[in-house]
Amino acid sequence: MLKTFVLLAVILSCNVNSEPVDFYPEKLCNAVGGQCILKDECPYPIKYLNRCPRQQHFGAECCHGVSIKEYRCHRFGGECVVNGSRCPYNLQVKRPTNCPAGTFCCILI
Template sequence: MLIINVSILVLISTTCATVLPYLNKDENKSDTFNEIPCLSFGGICIPTVECPEGQRSLGGLCPLQQRMNIECCYSLPLSENRCHRRGGLCMDRDATCPEKLLFKEARDCEVNEKCCILVH
């Protein structure tokens, strides 16, 4: 039964992904795009090397990009260092934010701000 479901998802992605816009196109990132099979499992299509250990899904959920080493991942890319993309908010340095929710690697906050993760 699993084989049938995956085959259906691949068929759907092949017919639908060609009409989907590039969903995660960014001036600083590659031209990867999310595909329906991956999105339906709660992931995003990113380069395999950017997916943290243990966060990669079943192979083949980004079928149109698989030959370019793009796979479905259940996490943000390792190189993503923007506060808002990590679910955070740039706050004044004096604002209260628990230490475990600080994202110190954020590169989009001002010098007098810190990144506090709001969605965890």
């Protein structure tokens, strides 16, 4: 019974919903214009290794891009705005799915 419970707890603790992992910024990565994300979630080849030293043991590397698993508008540098709002087409991001109905993600510059 205990083995079954432990196995179930391990399975439930796994990241089964494929949400992106949040890491905090590190100076070495920021200095080259990147952000610390899970290495396997970076959409581009990693150019700068070892620039997230405090989180590297969790799999973080310095990436120039947003995680391939990211779905939150604010992580793209945007904000959910009401449909019909003025937002240039090239600043409208379709990938985020957390904006409420009747809104879309607009990158803030």
